[in-house]
Amino acid sequence: MQELVKRIQQDGNVLGDGVLKVDSIINHQVDPLLMKQMGELFAKVFAKRNITKVVTIESSGIAPAIFCALELGVPMIFARKSKSLTMNEELLTSSVYSFTKQVTSTISISRKFLTESDNVLIIDDFLANGQAAKGLIELCQQAGASVEGIGILIEKSFQDGRQLLEDMGIDVVSLARISSLENGEVTFIEADA
Amino acid sequence: MQELVKRIQQDGNVLGDGVLKVDSIINHQVDPLLMKQMGELFAKVFAKRNITKVVTIESSGIAPAIFCALELGVPMIFARKSKSLTMNEELLTSSVYSFTKQVTSTISISRKFLTESDNVLIIDDFLANGQAAKGLIELCQQAGASVEGIGILIEKSFQDGRQLLEDMGIDVVSLARISSLENGEVTFIEADA
Incomplete structure (x- = not known):
């Protein structure tokens, strides 16, 4: 997505440890128009997959997911990283290991x-x-639901996440694909949409 | 907001300890059209206040806030409950005590x-x-910014939050106001919008 690539070039910052900081447009301050455009693009790309639910994880996925769900006319669900007081029913749970934080969370x-x-x-x-x-x-999978695809805003293509998901047979659509953050420079390869 | 009241009556559940559970429309599974309507209503109510930023806190405030910010044509910011790896700049911080969890968080x-x-x-x-x-x-206030108002989806009017904010001189606009959750029944009083 050309607009996202442009905004990363304009507003993104590469931190010393290979981290891309986009906190002025995506994951702290959020650009609502950009989120709407990205959410609607995912809806268009997956229009023929008969999507019934859009699923994300709190917190930074919520904004693009809600616009995508609105466009598709389906509910959005955000997975919780910690148990809420009112989550008193049976839960689907999974363990997620964070390489950056070196902790496993549920x-x-x-x-x-x-x-x-x-x-x-x-x-x-x-x-x-x-x-x-x-x-x-x-x-x-625990619910027996079918995962029709994954929409990602920013893919770090120099890490192995995409391969892992494709090996599971999942369609991955990334709006910006970054091949390198070396020397403080963001290098892009062609995105999926 | 009549639509929100209707949805709370239809989809809300009162838990034994006076907690209202709205996890099928607001804070776990989310209805995107309802969120859009609520966000746009806040934008309309505060249209003349020259709003430059919409501020919320992760995670359940993000959906209505992003629609409000889109309608007002301004950025949305969500406050973080925990420090992110990439938050390496000077921070505005505040302590929030949770009566339900009995912990203070930053x-x-x-x-x-x-x-x-x-x-x-x-x-x-x-x-x-x-x-x-x-x-x-x-x-x-730490940033010297002016708080022009607070938009709330669901106010528990039997608790003292609204009074606390009004005593600070802040305009509070709640889309549903609940006067009681006793005996498992949700009782509403007239909302602000």
Whole structure:
């Protein structure tokens, strides 16, 4: 997506440890028009997959996911990273290991919101090593739901997340694909949409 | 907002301990059309306040806040409940005490995103004792920004949060106001919009 690539070039910052910081447009301050455009693009790309639920994980996936769900006319579900006081029903749970934080956390969705008749589109802001996406896929699989695809805003193509998901047979659509963050420079390869 | 009241009556559940559960429409599974309607209503109510930023707190405030920000044509900022790896700049921070969890947590916004020239509209899903809203107001005040109002989806009018905010001189606009959750019944009083 040309607009996202342009905005990363304009507003993104590469931190010393190979981290891309996009906190002025995506994951702290958020550009609502950009989110709307990205959410609607995912809806268009997956229009023929009969999506019944859009699933993401709190917090940075929520904005693009809600616009995608609106466009598709289906509910959005955000997986919880910690158990809420009111989550008193049976839960789908999965363990997600964070390489950056070096901790394993449990993510969950209430079982009542995903069934075997659901066709799920997963949306997330970043794809790096694919652990969060894998966790979301496992929640869907526990419910017997079909994962129809994954929409990613920014893919770090120099990490192995995409390969991991494709090896699981999942269609990955990334709006910006970054092949390198070396020397503080963002290098892009052709995106999927 | 009649539509929200109707949906709470239809989809809400009162838990034994006086907690209203709306996880099928607001804070776990999310209805995107309802969120759009609520966000746009806040934008309409605060249209003349020259809002420059919409501020919320992760995670359940993000969906209504992003639609409000889109309608107003301004950025949305979500305060973080935990420090992100990439938050390496100066932060505005505030302590928020949770009566339900009985813990104090620190919320933060990067200082660069709020200045004294900002007019802020705060959006959140619930208002009960007002501690989260008070924390967000403190972040704005540290930046010298003006808090032009607070938009709340569901106010528990039997708790003292609204009074706390009004005593600070803040305009509170709640789309549903609940006067009682006793005996498992949701009783409403007239909402602000």
